[in-house]
Amino acid sequence: MIFLTRRATFSASHYYWNEAWSAEKNEQVFGRCANRNGHGHNYTLEVTVAGEPDPVTGFVVDLKWLKDVMESEVLSAYDHRHLNLETPEFKNTNPTTENIAIAAWQRLEPAIKSAGGAKLTRIRVYETPEIFAEYRGEA
């Protein structure tokens, strides 16, 4: 089994807010991230798939194909967007790094599965070089 990872970057804005809470509580829990005008990051998305190399091509997956899938399923929706205001999955869910990793999995998994080759095993999202979250498809 070979694990293959492709990296891409996107830049987006967001804020953290729980509608069920008062403004004071949001500011207390989320600090500067609760600023409703939003702030932004240069995110790095890492997508890891696993499989056996094809005996003819030697590929686990065609990296160009994976790049295109990441572009069409994730980057086209997230890059240079306000995640709270422009992506349906974050209308009522905080666009934390953890939730972005989960959402990116949900966006990518059907396309990767339907290709019938390698299996999606891990999504890692870096919010900054020092902060990242990971989702491995676990319940």
Place this chain on the structure above:
Amino acid sequence: MKAYFGRRYLVSASHRLHTPAFTAEENRAAYGKCNNAHGHGHNYVVELLVGGAVDGEIGMVVDLVALDRTVGERILNRFDHANLNLDPLFADRVPTTENFCQAIFDLLCDALPAGKLEYVRVEETENNFFECSARG
């Protein structure tokens, strides 16, 4: 849903690799430049990964501020800009990055504000790093 949160911290510290179990010659043979009597230093990068359920109210595995506070109190305040050889943890253990990594794991594994410590990785330089996980 279970997810993982990762965080990287910088720790600048000095150390000397030397064991009283060896003669001076044996120490030089085993540790080379790292046996220099006056020590040397590194910008260590400590990366840790915390696994757990994503809290529905905040959308996080662990509160970053609480995690930073714990790591600050237990690790950064203790080791940053310090000489590792002088720490009681290394009184009878050579402060190799293997042992440093294990020490950080042991200091944090029962102290996290939420979640389970999946691994501690210590990068000694850009070209070498060490990892310690609960699996051993």
